[in-house]
Amino acid sequence: MxxxxxxxxxxxxxxxxxxxxxxxxxxxxxxxxxxxxxxxxxxxxxxxxxxxxxxxxxxxxxxxxxxxxxxxxxxxxxxxxQGSGWLHMVTHHTRNKDRVSSLPNGQAIPLNYILETWYRLDDRREVVEAITLMRSEEGQPVQVSTFRENT
Structure with a gap:
């Protein structure tokens, strides 16, 4: 996937x-x-x-x-x-204050947060591993996600 x-x-x-x-x-x-x-x-x-x-x-x-x-x-x-290597993306997310969401562990997702993701691409430009860091706007870690070899 x-x-x-x-x-x-x-x-x-x-x-x-x-x-x-x-x-x-x-x-x-x-x-x-x-x-x-x-x-x-x-x-x-x-x-x-x-x-x-x-x-x-x-x-x-x-x-x-x-x-x-x-x-x-x-x-x-x-x-x-254009080939293999690391792709780094940082996005700033802002959400509607009326919507409350939670992470799988029950922790509330901040209304505004920074998502930093590193993708390692192979020669076919397919993702072979990734790490995502979700932080509050103040820089506090909220969640870390990893992906390697389809898991």
């Missing part, structure tokens, strides 16, 4: 969508929502290699968004994931 290329690409989609949302939230009222280079990439058509069949009931707007995301993920993975 985690060794597939889709997992790595899925991570890219999640990070891309989160970074776009964070950029809009922090851009302020005077600045553009995305820099021109990102806007150009969003407007680009999806290459045939990443375009998939349109889902039943999908609107033209949803189709355009799906294809734009697929294009950005393909560009991201082709640029960043």
């Amino acid at each position: 985690f060794k597939s290329r889709r997992f790595v690409i899925g991570i890219g989609v999640i990070l891309l969508l989160m970074s776009l949302a964070m950029g809009r939230a922090t851009a302020g009222s005077g600045g553009p929502a995305a820099p021109p280079a990102q806007q150009e990439a969003i407007d680009a058509p999806a290459p045939a290699s990443v375009a998939s069949a349109r889902s039943e009931g999908e609107t033209d707007e949803q189709e355009a968004i799906r294809q734009a995301v697929q294009t950005l993920v393909a560009r991201w993975s082709d640029t960043l994931l």
Whole structure:
């Protein structure tokens, strides 16, 4: 499951969508929502290699968004994931205060936290091991997760 290329690409989609949302939230009222280079990439058509069949009931707007995301993920993975090595990602998560979630051990997940993940990729760009550190905004450890050889 985690060794597939889709997992790595899925991570890219999640990070891309989160970074776009964070950029809009922090851009302020005077600045553009995305820099021109990102806007150009969003407007680009999806290459045939990443375009998939349109889902039943999908609107033209949803189709355009799906294809734009697929294009950005393909560009991201082709640029960043060029063989074996470590991929390091840090994301800042903010959540709605009305939603309370807990970890498997019962500990409450902080409303705002930092997630730092290291992925080791093999020559086929598949994840062979990973470590994820969840910390509060103050830097206190919340959870550590590891993955190695599909476990």
